[in-house]
């Protein structure tokens with residue numbers, strides 16, 4: 035036991051990890067089993083799985099391919115696990131993560147149903163004091179946030195009359211654990227992002243009537259589940275190293291590269307042939323395996339945007355409804371791309387109605403339904419597929435206090451800053467797995483990278499008896515500036531979405547993640563390591579014994595070490 039900053043006695047550990055999803059499970063495995071640290075994971079859900087514990091709405095599935103939406107750190111795990119198909123549904127992903135927790139005996143160090151309510155860095159001991167909703171206080175040398183960017187911060191828009199509605203209401207990110215029976219009911223879905231597009235066809239299959247309240251139509255590409263079969267998945271297993279090597283050094287964490295050409299250099303016929311071939315394959319390859327400039331040059335993007343609009347028109351029987359489903363206010367893939375199955379055909383069903391709430395805005399919920407500016411829709415169930423306070427939201431749900439009591443919420447008031455998306459100046463010994471400013475794409479690949487990188491960094495600290503590490507403010511500022519510069523070279527800033535915080539009223543609007551490629555991010559991180567963790571400074575004058583005796587640590591006398599220049 036040790037004495038925490040305010041004098042409360044707390045259990046002493048090497049590391050506390052927040053979250054038991056993809057990131058937290060692997061982080062626990064590395065820190066505990068490879069470095070031999072004492073570690074505890076706190077998870078607010080009633081089971082492990084993170085996103086795949088919470089996202090249980092009808093049709094919830096990942097839209098990355100199964101064989102790269104998983105861990106690669108254990109060849110045995112990859113060889114023994116058999117995915118059922120191309121895009122696993124929530125149940126299968128949850129089963130996979132549960133299997134990982136069991137196989138690597140992780141559960142004994144995970145506290146479920148326990149929310150971390152605050153974390154404060156203690157300048158005197160160079161340790162974090164972590165408090166939980168169940169009243170625990172823990173002192174830990176390292177705090178690792180493995181909280182993802184979405185699942186813990188669902189966004190419920192401030193629609194008037196929310197509490198007046200007498201029917202059932204669900205947010206897709208907090209779908210009940212027990213089955214919800216929609217059979218024969220009048221259902222309204224608000225939102226047509228990735229989640230809405232996945233759930234609408236499934237809800238339509240059960241509901242008596244479905245009203246989709248759409249504010250912004252988006253671009254979606256076909257999933258083509260049927261294009262991947264058992265033989266394909268076995269072949270991937272046989273070429274494990276090759277597939278993973280390609281994913282690790284790719285644009286977005288998928289095992290493909292763009293075709294190296296500019297869309298501007300091809301003839302209309304060549305472009306059509308390129309798009310047709312990729313459209314037939316389906317999935318994210320349509321974006322990441324296509325022309326090199328689709329996401330950076332508006333003219334190239336206009337070609338693909340027009341192609342996708344034409345394909346949408348082909349699938350919707352009523353031309354007036356088709357027009358309403360066409361995205362026109364943002365470039366293709368400038369919002370997080372959507373992958374769909376039977377989405378557009380759903381609007382050909384007689385009991386499915388598209389309501390354009392940009393033209394006729396939602397005014398309020400009533401006891402019996404939803405009212406727009408021109409009429410009332412009687413509903414039994416309302417589904418909010420309205421997204422998340424993404425990337426920063428999960429961090430600002432609890433109090434995080436760094437050196438000298440500086441609050442993370444204050445530090446990020448104008449938008450998040452970090453060094454490499456992993457560390458924040460003034461918040462020593464805090465490590466974020468895919469935090470704000472980290473890379474974007476197929477997340478398990480990014481997560482494994484970050485977890486390995488953090489593990490190596492902690493090993494480095496321990497081998498040299500450093501008790502404290504902190505990002506230098508200058509390195510952080512340069513990283514943020516570089517990241518914003520890379521975003522400016524893409525079309526992402528031309529769209530309002532959660533990628534820039536624009537989906538949350540009042541949230542600073544700017545890119546929240548690094549839109550450079552995965553391979554670039556990896557290279558930068560490698561350079562930082564080879565320069566002796568440039569951009570960080572290390573403190574080594576706080577003996578662990580100081581914690582044991584409750585003596586103030588020697589912050590003022592600490593030997594701060596700065597190595598190299600940041601990459």
Ligand code: NA7
Pocket residue numbers: 184191192193224225226227228229230247248249250370391396419420421422532537
């Ligand atoms: P998204 O992509 O943020 O989509 C949210 C949807 O909800 C989007 O269509 C919004 O319309 C709509 N929305 C939000 N508030 C309102 C109000 N007040 N009225 C009408 N419509 C509203 O969230 P998802 O859950 O679909 O996906 C998030 C990520 O999860 C996804 O990118 C994957 O990474 C997994 P808008 O477009 O803002 O006009």
